[in-house]
Amino acid sequence: MYSQVEHPAGGYKKLFETVEELSSPVTAHVTGRIPAWLKGSLLRCGPGLFEVGAEPFYHLFDGQALLHKFDFKEGHVTYHRRFVRTDAYVRAMTEKRIVITEFGTYAYPDPCKNIFSRFFSYFKGVEVTDNALVNVYPVGEDYYACTETNFITRINPETLETIKQVDLCKYVSVNGATAHPHVENDGTVYNIGNCFGKKFSLAYNIIRIPPLQADKEDPINKSEVVVQFPCSDRFKPSYVHSFGLTPNYIVFVETPVKINLFKFLSSWSLWGANYMDCFESNETMGVWVHVAEKKKGRLLNIKYRTSAFNLFHHINTYEDNGFLIVDLCTWKGNENACVAAPLPADTGKNLVTLPYTTATATLRSDETIWLEPEVIFSGPRHAFEFPQINYKKYGGKPYTYSYGLGLNHFVPDRLCKLNVQTRETWVWQEPDSYPSEPIFVSHPDALEEDDGVVLSIVISPGAGPKPAYLLILNAKDMSEVARAEVEMNIPVTFHGLFKRA
């Protein structure tokens, strides 16, 4: 018997409603007191247009990219949003139909075209979406909105105007790149992407974009592949959403979520197929963990294995006494948990000897190392997701705190802080209120890791004329410091950053 699980309030559906962009920023109504030191912009990406005319986008990842900005200046807050002028958006607006196939939505061919032009447009190749709805990140002095394909879109972080589309394939050997690059404090950007090489060989390339140099040349021109991870399957690459980076190592967790390339390539001859139809799971492979030395660009010749789970987000990765600690938000069965998987960096030392973790690593007769993780957060039907940390100071280093969005049956209804050492948690939650990924902003004179605030966009549909607000929490105890309300709905946002003024 089929029964649908419904969140009690159901107001979260407002997260998936089309909204209009703004022609200029609006002033938000502040209650509480915005910290005087908080100066800059919260930039976030998400879908904002969920249909074109009568044609709906079918998947959460398919709505057209809307870029949001909350500006903080002398205790005042303004809100602005603009659609990113991607090809997918501009063509949909111009032709008044969905033109480019998205993750879960197939773009039907123009019915005006006859069968022959359809045939030739198939052979001209697949049109890959540039719908930059997932994240925004800096490269040199520029900012890019992105999805997970080879296209990224340069935007103006002040006006939110679209500047240009960039095709990463023209600069470096990848077929796409994740929306979760690592950006080091000197501006170096690392990312990972699938690479379909010669003779149909599959691999995952780590790319490096250097910081802006004195010649002021666009750093993307200097992009390079620093190391290549092998693929566990000759024909099926795994889906990759993020990866781990420490001062000396790059960690790639290869999960059983596979992209069936045969389906992928043939789907364009079958009307109605989309990217989502090409995913499948190969649980028997378990999870393979690959490690490379960052500076030498050299793979560690160690085969790390663990049991199957799905993965979107790495929390943090660090080195400690010859081990790598890899904290992840895993999805395993119906449960969600974060795990700590210590990796011996020295093959002669296979047992985990760190005093603070129950995670183990065992050398097996087939010369693989079996990693048994330690669960650091687990709740029935509750997930700790969209993890954030004090990245600037603790990214790639030993750390204590992670901030996350609590999902209840996939509905975001809480903000959480997790002490990854002691497992202590703090929660912010209000009825019929749906927050977004919490972004940590450190106090400029911070002495401790959690000296600062956490920023999240919350929608609260029952709240009357001000259904959405920017929430500022004290990162120490997740208590409310202030909120800045706006008189409009704000649909779901996935990821973003705080750009200091």
Ligand SMILES: [Fe+2]
């Ligand atoms: Fe993500």
